[in-house]
Amino acid sequence: MRNGLSRVWTVASKELLDFIRDWRTLVALVLIPLLIFPLFFIALPIFLQGEMSELDYYDLNLEIQIAEGDELPEQLIQPFIDNNLNYTVVNLDSELANLSVSGSDASRLREGDPHVILRLQQTETNSSESWNYAILYDATSELSSEGNSRMREVIFDWEQEIIGLTLADVNLTKEEALDPIHWDGDSSKANVATSAQSAGFALSMFIPMIVAIWTATSAIQPSIDLTAGERERGTMEALLCTPANRVELLYGKWVAVGVVAGTSVLFQLAGLLFAVAFLIPSDIFGMPTLSIWSMASLLLSVLLFAVFVVAVELALAVRAHSVKEAGTVLGPIVIAFIVPAMFAQFVNLEGIEWWWFVAPIFNVCLAMREALLNVTDLSHIALWLSSSLFYAFVAVTWAARQFQREDLVESIS
Incomplete structure (x- = not known):
């Protein structure tokens, strides 16, 4: 043995x-x-983060298509500048079925001129200000996708500002209107698992x-x-x-x-x-x-x-x-x-x-x-x-x- x-x-x-x-x-x-x-898990995220940060320094061309009779909101001008969005304003095609229909703008976006298109149309509601919008971009283009990302952040901040003004007219805060039932304390401490x-x-x-x-x-x-x-x-x-x-x-x-x-x-x-x-x-x-x-x-x-x-x-x-x-x-x-x-x-x-x-x-x-x-x-x-x-x-x-x-x-x- x-x-x-x-x-x-x-x-x-x-x-x-x-x-x-x-x-x-x-x-x-x-x-x-x-x-x-x-x-x-370490090198790849750091590399990707560096590559994504490079896109922040690019100046992108933004075309704003706004309905006839409407004016570009002043609240958007400074965010466009801060986000390196060089914008031009043109009239919106009135024959569009809705703002998401790309139409003839599709070929222009594929060619990269402009990088992203913002369509705006003011509407009448009980809110202090109300708009319809659409963002057209080319998902296969890194610069166009970056423009879409920047525009969504600008639109989100603008929407939050309008919500705040609308609630202020009726003497409400965002927390009171949007979070009437809220968690008391730190929710992470409710989990008893270590x-x-x-x-x-x-x-x-x-x-x-x-x-x-x-x-x-x-x-x-x-x-x-x-x-x-x-x-x-x-x-x-x-x-x-x-x-x-x-x-x-x-x-x-x-x-x-x-x-x-x-x-x-x-x-x-x-x-x-x-x-x-x-x-x-x-x-x-x-x-x-x-x-x-x-x-x-x-x-x-x-x-x-x-x-x-x-x-x-x-x-x-x-x-x-x-x-x-x-x-x-x-x-x-x-x-x-x-x-x-x-x-x-x-x-x-x-x-x-x-x-x-x-x-x-x-x-x-x-x-x-x-x-x-x-x-x-x-x-x-x-x-x-x-x-x-x-x-x-x-x-x-x-x-x-x-x-x-x-x-x-x-x-x-």
Whole structure:
């Protein structure tokens, strides 16, 4: 037994050493997982914010079409200047069915002259001032869309001013007229959940699915390389000539792939949590507070899922006659792991049926959700633990049987 474990560890160490020697593997295993989410959640928003701020400095051409007999409200002149809107005033076409009909102005907007068109028509109501308006723009043009954004802000401020004047005529404030039933105090303090509990709930809604996706995808390449890849390179026979038997060789490869996939998942998870913590204040989104049982349950569920996934992918990869065939087979298989993990995020944990904790993939995803919510239900733990061990045993046994077949382990040549 001791010699068998020693040989398994020797095989695993040899495979891991081969991975580490390749700098590209280290980049894919460590650097990319650590940087991908900070780049998406930190660098990308900063870049987009900088690009959007550049549009603020552009002078845009605004054409104001106003109905005959109406005059441009003086309240709009200064906001146009402040927002770098160079405006010209022309008469509105009286034959338009409504102000939103673009008509012949559509082609002019597509050509960028003007960038945006504001149509105004005064109406008679009980308000102190009332207007119909429409803003015409080209959504495929960045400058035209920027002009539309600026115009909407100007119109909103103008409308708020008119509402204030109308309410003042009847001796009312905006709060009295628009918010007669209002919240007393700070509404955010009415939520009794702590920031740690809120964080656990939020993480439980996507972390299990992400872990499932990362585990399934991270194990593909090493699974192919250590099976079909060795067959193509002609190195499989050399391994078969070692003192280790085939089952020990499989276990060694399984340990190596599990370490590679698990390390990649941990680094990606660390990068994700760092990016989220950077963007969201700690008083709003803190680290979830988990009991020892919950942490053990979380780690165990991830471990058992990795055992199951790696064994399945190794068994499928060893059946392939080439690296290309293995990639073709394992690519669609990932969907079989992702789809149940995705649906598991929407399963209602309140009054959940027991069989959810027995269904493959669903069981570990729901176990991770309960662990992140700091829920310890011994009956649920017993169900997903026993079922996961069973599925892992079946997967490893199936992979071992595949590895015993001569036609699946001999080199292509």
